[in-house]
Amino acid sequence: MNVDPNIEADNITPPPELSDRSNQRWGTKPATTTAIVFLGLILLLEVGLRLAEPHLPEPLDWPIGNMQAKYDQMTQIAAAGQQMDIVFVGSSVVFDGVNPLVVSEAADGAPVYNAGIAGAISTRSWRWWTTEVVLPLLEPEMVVIGIASVDLNSGDHDDFWGALTRTRGYNRVEAGTEGTVAETVEEITEEWSALFRLRTVLREPVRILLEFGEDTEQDLAIGPLGAEDRSEALDPYELTDEGQRRIREGQLVDFQLEGGDLEQLDALIGELTTQGLDVVLVNMPVTGDFVRLHPNSEQDYSEYVAMVEDLADGHGVRFLDFGREYDTVDLFRDPSHLSYAGADQFSRQLAAELLGPEG
Amino acid sequence: MIFNSMEYALFLPVVFVAYWLLKSRLKWQNALLLVASYVFYGSWDWRFLSLIIVSTLVDYFVGQSLPRTQDERRRKWLLATSLGANLGILGFFKYFNFFIDSASALLTTIGLQPNPPLLEVLLPVGISFYTFQTISYTFDIYRRRLEPTDSLLTFAVYVAFFPQLVAGPIERAKRLLPQLASPRRLDLAWIRSGLGLILLGLFKKVAIADVMAGIVNEAYAGAATAGAPTLWMGVFAFSLQIYGDFSGYTDIARGSSRLFGIELMENFKQPYLSRNITEFWRTWHVSLSDWLRDYLYIPLGGNRNGRWQTYRNLLITMLLGGLWHGAAWGFVIWGGLHGLYLAIHRRYREKVPREPEPWRWRDSGITLVTFFLVSLTWIPFRAEGFTQAADYIRGLLGRTGEIQESFLALLVPALIASFAIDLIQRNSGRELFFFWWRPAWRGVAYATLVLLIIIFSGGQTTPFIYFQF
Numbered sequence: 004m005n006v007d008p009n010i011e012a013d014n015i016t017p018p019p020e021l022s023d024r025s026n027q028r029w030g031t032k033p034a035t036t037t038a039i040v041f042l043g044l045i046l047l048l049e050v051g052l053r054l055a056e057p058h059l060p061e062p063l064d065w066p067i068g069n070m071q072a073k074y075d076q077m078t079q080i081a082a083a084g085q086q087m088d089i090v091f092v093g094s095s096v097v098f099d100g101v102n103p104l105v106v107s108e109a110a111d112g113a114p115v116y117n118a119g120i121a122g123a124i125s126t127r128s129w130r131w132w133t134t135e136v137v138l139p140l141l142e143p144e145m146v147v148i149g150i151a152s153v154d155l156n157s158g159d160h161d162d163f164w165g166a167l168t169r170t171r172g173y174n175r176v177e178a179g180t181e182g183t184v185a186e187t188v189e190e191i192t193e194e195w196s197a198l199f200r201l202r203t204v205l206r207e208p209v210r211i212l213l214e215f216g217e218d219t220e221q222d223l224a225i226g227p228l229g230a231e232d233r234s235e236a237l238d239p240y241e242l243t244d245e246g247q248r249r250i251r252e253g254q255l256v257d258f259q260l261e262g263g264d265l266e267q268l269d270a271l272i273g274e275l276t277t278q279g280l281d282v283v284l285v286n287m288p289v290t291g292d293f294v295r296l297h298p299n300s301e302q303d304y305s306e307y308v309a310m311v312e313d314l315a316d317g318h319g320v321r322f323l324d325f326g327r328e329y330d331t332v333d334l335f336r337d338p339s340h341l342s343y344a345g346a347d348q349f350s351r352q353l354a355a356e357l358l359g360p361e362g
Numbered sequence: 363m364i365f366n367s368m369e370y371a372l373f374l375p376v377v378f379v380a381y382w383l384l385k386s387r388l389k390w391q392n393a394l395l396l397v398a399s400y401v402f403y404g405s406w407d408w409r410f411l412s413l414i415i416v417s418t419l420v421d422y423f424v425g426q427s428l429p430r431t432q433d434e435r436r437r438k439w440l441l442a443t444s445l446g447a448n449l450g451i452l453g454f455f456k457y458f459n460f461f462i463d464s465a466s467a468l469l470t471t472i473g474l475q476p477n478p479p480l481l482e483v484l485l486p487v488g489i490s491f492y493t494f495q496t497i498s499y500t501f502d503i504y505r506r507r508l509e510p511t512d513s514l515l516t517f518a519v520y521v522a523f524f525p526q527l528v529a530g531p532i533e534r535a536k537r538l539l540p541q542l543a544s545p546r547r548l549d550l551a552w553i554r555s556g557l558g559l560i561l562l563g564l565f566k567k568v569a570i571a572d573v574m575a576g577i578v579n580e581a582y583a584g585a586a587t588a589g590a591p592t593l594w595m596g597v598f599a600f601s602l603q604i605y606g607d608f609s610g611y612t613d614i615a616r617g618s619s620r621l622f623g624i625e626l627m628e629n630f631k632q633p634y635l636s637r638n639i640t641e642f643w644r645t646w647h648v649s650l651s652d653w654l655r656d657y658l659y660i661p662l663g664g665n666r667n668g669r670w671q672t673y674r675n676l677l678i679t680m681l682l683g684g685l686w687h688g689a690a691w692g693f694v695i696w697g698g699l700h701g702l703y704l705a706i707h708r709r710y711r712e713k714v715p716r717e718p719e720p721w722r723w724r725d726s727g728i729t730l731v732t733f734f735l736v737s738l739t740w741i742p743f744r745a746e747g748f749t750q751a752a753d754y755i756r757g758l759l760g761r762t763g764e765i766q767e768s769f770l771a772l773l774v775p776a777l778i779a780s781f782a783i784d785l786i787q788r789n790s791g792r793e794l795f796f797f798w799w800r801p802a803w804r805g806v807a808y809a810t811l812v813l814l815i816i817i818f819s820g821g822q823t824t825p826f827i828y829f830q831f
Contacts, residue, residue, distance in 0.1 A: 033801035037801045037804045040806060166768075168579065184369075188368055202818075205817045206817055209771065263587060
């Protein structure tokens with residue numbers, strides 16, 4: 004009945020789900036069957052996931068395990084009210100190459116943290132990580148940025164940034180939504196249900212197939228102050244043909260320095276210096292093999308070093324060049340990453356440079 | 363408060379229960395809907411509620427005054443008052459900086475150095491939708507096709523009804539007002555179908571659109587550097603994203619509305635199964651296409667004044683339709699391209715007339731061609747400026763790069779799911795096709811949808827794309 008006599012309705016054709024009820028299999032019995040099948044399937048999956056949980060990959064809030072471990076560790080440091088004097092930031096060359104325990108010891112126990120991230124990392128990603136996560140949590144006085152030529156190669160495509168922005172960790176930091184009602188409800192649900200707890204893992208069926216039953220704890224293992232976990236021995240340095248191909252066609256493909264990565268580094272240094280922080284730019288050690296694998300070998304590498312030096316000069320920050328410091332591969336685990344012994348030796352030298360003769 | 367948020371999941375059941383506790387008290391039910399709608403809208407920014415209230419009052423009183431006078435001049439003044447108020451609000455909040463900026467750029471090209479005032483104006487959410495809705499009300503009364511409602515309360519609910527307030531469908535008064543003015547009764551079939559639509563809409567939004575957003579964001583961020591395979595995947599991913607996002611929103615809006623016994627119009631009718639661009643615009647964002655046809659294309663002369671006038675009218679309508687989406691030249695280009703396609707298709711149909719036929723499998727080829735064209739045309743719509751759009755197109759045409767398997771693993775299932783849902787809906791003629799399945803299979807369908815929603819939800823709540831328009 005239309006109670007407003009002024010209005011004459013347009014013809015509204017009811018949709019079939021409202022008009023054509025005869026064909027629908029509704030009623031108490033069919034509805035019960037539907038409900039039983041629905042609940043049964045959900046329950047079955049929940050039970051199955053609970054049983055399989057110990058064998059499934061760890062659900063991550065960040066794209067890679069060491070990022071999650073470092074985020075958790077830095078959050079704990081911040082919660083304890085501690086601050087760091089020096090933080091090291093960068094990609095895997097920093098993650099593997101700097102032993103914060105050695106630097107801290109050289110600095111008479113001053114708090115030092117290695118916030119470098121290992122994995123398929125990009126300059127844009129670790130710029131964001133530095134400014135949005137590391138600085139607010141650790142409030143350092145000095146930021147040491149470690150880089151290698153691979154970090155500034157704009158020829159390789161940055162697919163890590165996309166992966167990072169899809170993670171819950173990134174979105175929580177961006178939205179600052181921790182502690183809202185929605186977050187609390189979500190946390191309770193995750194505690195209560197394996198289906199909710201493991202949903203980020205379920206999004207990656209390939210990862211489940213590859214890592215099912217494997218011990219993924221190692222990915223999350225990390226030493227104090229962001230140091231690398233050294234519980235596993237490293238294989239000796241070896242550069243196979245396949246390894247060379249991967250570096251040439253992967254990390255150093257279409258090597259070009261002008262572009263996004265350099266701009267990201269430029270912006271990062273600018274942001275840090277604007278905040279009044281003491282910034283040091285360090286060219287991290289690499290092997291001669293790595294230099295040779297650049298498309299134009301030494302020429303590319305020299306251009307890279309000159310460009311980074313110019314960048315540091317432009318911002319008025321210190322530049323330390325350790326790029327060709329070691330001419331032996333004994334201190335490396337692969338062409339661009341230091342071994343445990345190499346990291347210790349480099350960290351001692353770096354600490355001496357950073358702290359100066361007076362410590 | 364957006365539809366895929368925890369806040370809405372709490373808000374909707376509370377309003378639902380309160381609403382049906384008031385059954386048989388129509389005015390109270392409408393008052394509740396109005397308060398709920400204002401709370402819903404105020405959750406974004408309560409200050410912008412004043413704009414809705416102004417728009418409501420102006421059009422209510424203009425609507426009341428129009429039938430009381432036969433003086434054409436006065437009637438025109440009344441219409442101009444409504445248009446001035448609504449388009450004034452829209453123009454100021456949405457287009458002020460755009461026009462000032464564009465005029466400034468134009469003056470710069472002829473050697474002048476203007477220093478125009480730009481305002482820090484926030485865009486009120488949903489402003490384009492509710493202003494178009496109120497304009498249509500007044501216009502229909504002016505054209506003597508609608509009698510005004512006497513009830514300010516009913517009219518206020520018509521303007522602000524929360525399921526469709528921020529992103530449509532742009533409802534006509536003739537459809538929605540009678541429903542708001544009539545008693546509703548609690549009907550299990552309506553509740554059931556409402557929940558079904560909400561479930562389907564959430565699936566489209568969370569498991570398709572938001573998943574595709576990851577690919578799209580990365581492809582467009584890398585417009586200048588990413589390889590062609592990534593950029594091509596970005597093109598098709600955006601097609602799925604915007605469709606899943608907007609049609610998912612519409613499903614949730616219509617589902618929510620059905621919970622209150624009110625039927626909103628279908629805004630999407632499997633548009634990616636269209637065999638030509640004309641068909642696409644009959645099935646994509648139908649409420650906007652209808653609005654543009656009735657209040658812009660036909661008043662411009664429609665197809666009544668010869669071929670070239672028709673083409674001109676199509677182009678103007680689509681250019682303005684593009685501009686309706688946002689104050690940026692990318693939207694105008696997108697609209698202009700669609701206007702051009704429509705004109706070309708119209709000319710083709712004049713030469714090769716054909717009666718409309720139902721979709722058949724043999725139409726797959728031409729359907730894919732149309733989908734491809736529509737997908738490419740989304741580039742200026744999605745890109746942030748000319749430079750990014752140009753970089754993107756250059757990259758598509760031959761920049762080398764590897765196929766990212768992780769993207770492909772998401773895009774292919776999403777394409778299959780999206781087209782499969784549309785095909786089943788089109789062939790069965792039933793939106794909620796699983797309602798007709800055997801009870802056990804229906805249980806499987808619900809479980810699958812719920813599982814996929816759970817798996818792909820969590821973390822960030824992504825706003826609907828059309829909320830910004």
